[in-house]
Amino acid sequence: MSDQIKINVNGSEIRTDSDQLIIEACEDSGIHIPRFCWHKRMDPVGMCRMCLVEIETPRGKALVPSCTTKVSEDLVVDTESEVVKKAQEGVLEFLLINHPLDCPVCDKAGECPLQDQTMAYGPGESRFVEDKRHFEKPIPISEIILLDRERCILCARCTRFSDEISGDPLIEFIQRGNKTQVNTFPDEPFRSYFSGNTVQICPVGALTSTSYRFKARPWDLKKVSSTSNCSSMGCSVELNVSQNKMLRILGEDNEFTNQGWLSDKGRYNFEYLHSEKRILKPVLNNDSTNEISINESMELISNEISNDENSNISFIVGHNSTNEEYYALNNFVENLNKVNKDLNMDVYLSDDYLYEGFFHNSDLLGKVEDLDSVDTIILWAQDIKDNLPTLYLRIRQAVKNGKKLVIFGHTNTAMKELSDSYFGHEIISKNLEFNVEISEIPNFNEYINDKNVLAIIGKSSPIQNTNPISNLVNYLDQNSNLKLLNCFSKGNTFGALQNISLVKGLNEFINEFDSSEKNIVFTIGSNPVNSSIYSNQIKDKLINANFVVSLDLFKNETTELADIILPTTSFGEKEGTFTNLEMRTLKQNKILPTPGSVLNEWEYWSMMLNKIDIENSYESELELNLNLCEDYLDKDNVPSFDNLNKPSNLDGVLNSKSINIEIENVESGTLEILFVNRLYGDSSTQINSPSISMLGAERFIEMNSDTFIKRNLSDYTVNLVQGDITLQVKIKINNDLPNELIIAPLNRRGFRDIDTTKPYELIEVKNLKELSVN
Amino acid sequence: MSWDNELLERAHKIIELYPQKRSALGPLLYLAQEKDGFISDDSIVEISNLVDITEVQVKSVSSFYSMYKEEQTGTYLLSVCKSISCEINDSRSVINSVKEFTGLENYETDQDKLFTFEEVECIGACGGAPAVQVNYETVEGLTPEKTIEMCEWLKNDKPEIIVADQLQNKFGGTKSFDWAIEDNTGSAYTVPGFQNIGTAKEKDN
Ligand code: SF4
Ligand code: FES
Numbered sequence A: 001m002s003d004q005i006k007i008n009v010n011g012s013e014i015r016t017d018s019d020q021l022i023i024e025a026c027e028d029s030g031i032h033i034p035r036f037c038w039h040k041r042m043d044p045v046g047m048c049r050m051c052l053v054e055i056e057t058p059r060g061k062a063l064v065p066s067c068t069t070k071v072s073e074d075l076v077v078d079t080e081s082e083v084v085k086k087a088q089e090g091v092l093e094f095l096l097i098n099h100p101l102d103c104p105v106c107d108k109a110g111e112c113p114l115q116d117q118t119m120a121y122g123p124g125e126s127r128f129v130e131d132k133r134h135f136e137k138p139i140p141i142s143e144i145i146l147l148d149r150e151r152c153i154l155c156a157r158c159t160r161f162s163d164e165i166s167g168d169p170l171i172e173f174i175q176r177g178n179k180t181q182v183n184t185f186p187d188e189p190f191r192s193y194f195s196g197n198t199v200q201i202c203p204v205g206a207l208t209s210t211s212y213r214f215k216a217r218p219w220d221l222k223k224v225s226s227t228s229n230c231s232s233m234g235c236s237v238e239l240n241v242s243q244n245k246m247l248r249i250l251g252e253d254n255e256f257t258n259q260g261w262l263s264d265k266g267r268y269n270f271e272y273l274h275s276e277k278r279i280l281k282p283v284l285n286n287d288s289t290n291e292i293s294i295n296e297s298m299e300l301i302s303n304e305i306s307n308d309e310n311s312n313i314s315f316i317v318g319h320n321s322t323n324e325e326y327y328a329l330n331n332f333v334e335n336l337n338k339v340n341k342d343l344n345m346d347v348y349l350s351d352d353y354l355y356e357g358f359f360h361n362s363d364l365l366g367k368v369e370d371l372d373s374v375d376t377i378i379l380w381a382q383d384i385k386d387n388l389p390t391l392y393l394r395i396r397q398a399v400k401n402g403k404k405l406v407i408f409g410h411t412n413t414a415m416k417e418l419s420d421s422y423f424g425h426e427i428i429s430k431n432l433e434f435n436v437e438i439s440e441i442p443n444f445n446e447y448i449n450d451k452n453v454l455a456i457i458g459k460s461s462p463i464q465n466t467n468p469i470s471n472l473v474n475y476l477d478q479n480s481n482l483k484l485l486n487c488f489s490k491g492n493t494f495g496a497l498q499n500i501s502l503v504k505g506l507n508e509f510i511n512e513f514d515s516s517e518k519n520i521v522f523t524i525g526s527n528p529v530n531s532s533i534y535s536n537q538i539k540d541k542l543i544n545a546n547f548v549v550s551l552d553l554f555k556n557e558t559t560e561l562a563d564i565i566l567p568t569t570s571f572g573e574k575e576g577t578f579t580n581l582e583m584r585t586l587k588q589n590k591i592l593p594t595p596g597s598v599l600n601e602w603e604y605w606s607m608m609l610n611k612i613d614i615e616n617s618y619e620s621e622l623e624l625n626l627n628l629c630e631d632y633l634d635k636d637n638v639p640s641f642d643n644l645n646k647p648s649n650l651d652g653v654l655n656s657k658s659i660n661i662e663i664e665n666v667e668s669g670t671l672e673i674l675f676v677n678r679l680y681g682d683s684s685t686q687i688n689s690p691s692i693s694m695l696g697a698e699r700f701i702e703m704n705s706d707t708f709i710k711r712n713l714s715d716y717t718v719n720l721v722q723g724d725i726t727l728q729v730k731i732k733i734n735n736d737l738p739n740e741l742i743i744a745p746l747n748r749r750g751f752r753d754i755d756t757t758k759p760y761e762l763i764e765v766k767n768l769k770e771l772s773v774n
Numbered sequence B: 001m002s003w004d005n006e007l008l009e010r011a012h013k014i015i016e017l018y019p020q021k022r023s024a025l026g027p028l029l030y031l032a033q034e035k036d037g038f039i040s041d042d043s044i045v046e047i048s049n050l051v052d053i054t055e056v057q058v059k060s061v062s063s064f065y066s067m068y069k070e071e072q073t074g075t076y077l078l079s080v081c082k083s084i085s086c087e088i089n090d091s092r093s094v095i096n097s098v099k100e101f102t103g104l105e106n107y108e109t110d111q112d113k114l115f116t117f118e119e120v121e122c123i124g125a126c127g128g129a130p131a132v133q134v135n136y137e138t139v140e141g142l143t144p145e146k147t148i149e150m151c152e153w154l155k156n157d158k159p160e161i162i163v164a165d166q167l168q169n170k171f172g173g174t175k176s177f178d179w180a181i182e183d184n185t186g187s188a189y190t191v192p193g194f195q196n197i198g199t200a201k202e203k204d205n
């Protein structure tokens, strides 16, 4: 803890923490010091000198950069003296020497710190008559980022971000002096999951993104704060819209979640909203020429529901609905049950990684911010970097600040470098069980005994017996001061868990589906026929069902089997709340008009109820929100729209509800293949967003080099053959994997049909290639 | 793998000298330059694997320092000082004589890849100005005539190892200091001869 001290800025006294920088202390007291290179989430470098201020020293007044100088007791600072002004003018004059002043064609113009600060603090007139330095105008440094080196003012924000924050330093300054430029290494593009952040923090228009280039001018943008669906972290974002089109998503600094950063998926996955392929009217029998009115569709569905005396209705929900929509669905189920007790209804969440988790003891539940206060972070879950990218950044930050990181299992090899201890194949078997007693794991106890521990715990594989996970949690609970984050990574999973009385998994759907009875299935914003390891079985069941209704944005493998497709609203087109993995509820806001005759999910539920003459108690998101707020355990601070809109609650509200998950533990099989979900895949939203659609195309598997040698492979392109499935894949060597276990991406085309418990063959394709040449 | 086992072994020995792998970056770049006469992209990939930093981070360092060459140098790198002390002692005419003899402009290499010529900032031999370095071995007190003689000697004799003291005896004039110890080690490539990283070579006789 740091002490409070007082300093004097521009003649008035301010109080501040003793370990702050002058620029921070001033900022907190409302005194703005211009800056280019300093960013509050990164280490200071003092590159640009724009933040010069005058301080009093024993040897008289001195100009110092306020971003690298700490405050001290009774320090006297002047941020506006004549000397400071002269210095600012000088710095700007130098920065502008080589800056091209192509503002009229620059995306940044209008929100450009260089432009703004030149207006506010600049010399007003240029004395520079020489030739400016020239570089080739924008060069692509990755599939989605372009770099215009002429505009760069060498603040090193982008390079520091990639080194300090995201840990993939693929851009750096090269050359020096007048030739200094940011660049990548040839054939080594800036392929980072977090590259978009550099575009957002670049203080000039040097870094731009393909999706936003020349699309709008900042002053034409309509903006609203919201919460991203990209992962269960619930990153705070700002949605930028012009002429009713979403053009850009920016990260907002939420202290409790993303701290300003976003993954590129969260940032660039939005173009699908305006895709021509969106379904805009209810469709009958998957036949696009057979569009019907909403009224007709409601008629048909309610007839199906109410005609059946004795049927089953299953709801397979995805993770992109709002809490209000989940609540409305739950309300629909409850109301229907009231009038027809014989109806057998269940809600299944479409996420193979779902299991019962650890919710029983609410004292155990931790928060993301615990990362910054505990001694040790324990991680055993699915691949965090790919599935909870901004949580990955928070973990990196915590490790940088000295927290110990201990990783179990085979899914987070990408974080091994970061960890203090990595318990891979020596401790955890191929089938994700402990090879040794937990108490016997070498050096493990010293990380946890009597320490404050935050465990991030989830399933690493859809087919994983969870007993070892429970054993680990019990052991930690007994031996440490434990807090735990349940690691379900997808979108608004926790909103679904909080607002649906009982949630089951897809395996339950398959087991409980009784083909001898009448079955109605609703799929809601989920595509289980494409996104699950149970795809084939689910497909059979859906074909078998008497009536299938899909609520979705796009046609996909699941809606193909639907009798009726109901088009729904998407992110940005609806208002509601979102609950993240620490049970923080945040607001999602509407900024786009509803396209076509599309309705919100809750409107469909409400209309269906009306059609079968059941009263329901809500007519808007607001009413739903007020209703769902009634069941929160802490009544004093509920995430109502009103409460969330308060300035003090923009970071969200922590509150919990009872959670009921009923998922049977699967037998631990013999895993031959470990599936992981990659950040980029083949979801319909990504495929329909042209700027990022190609990023999920590569098909690769990972294995260790012993396996590669033992299988007599010599080429890195092979055919993976299992039964009658043949997939051409690339091999990447990952020596942290156990022998004979390969990692394959579940969400890339072709992999879903593979059975992870069955053997497979890898056959070199070289010969095939030769054949095809002839 | 563009580096052979011998070079890799030298690299590993160098890395062991430092508490952190990345600290070995500087010397490793000299090995790369010894190998090719410049820092090739292949060598950058190799070094990035050796010291666990990304390729562009290696490039950032190698492109920053002017003694790491980005383009192929000739067998003999002629670095003629143009800084103040040498300038006062007529380095201009030394520079001109080199230019005339080799036909090269600043930073150019001839077609036979024999000479690379560059004008450099102070090489720390002000007391014996004007000074020149051949493959980073210094000669002091040069005249234009002696400089041309030296270039001719390099061209005709093509010495494998360049040793400062021998250059000085053959072509030099006034020296800054006289260490009074005969030093027989010099450099065999366009890289400074350092004993600890093995770029220095001993010359018989
Ligand atoms: S590209 Fe932008 S962020 Fe990067 S150094 Fe240049 S001005 Fe700074
Ligand atoms: S903001 Fe302080 S030097 Fe750039």
Ligand code: FES
Binding pocket: B081, B082, B083, B084, B085, B086, B087, B121, B122, B123, B124, B125, B126, B129, B130, B131
């Ligand atoms: S000025 Fe030429 S050596 Fe110093």
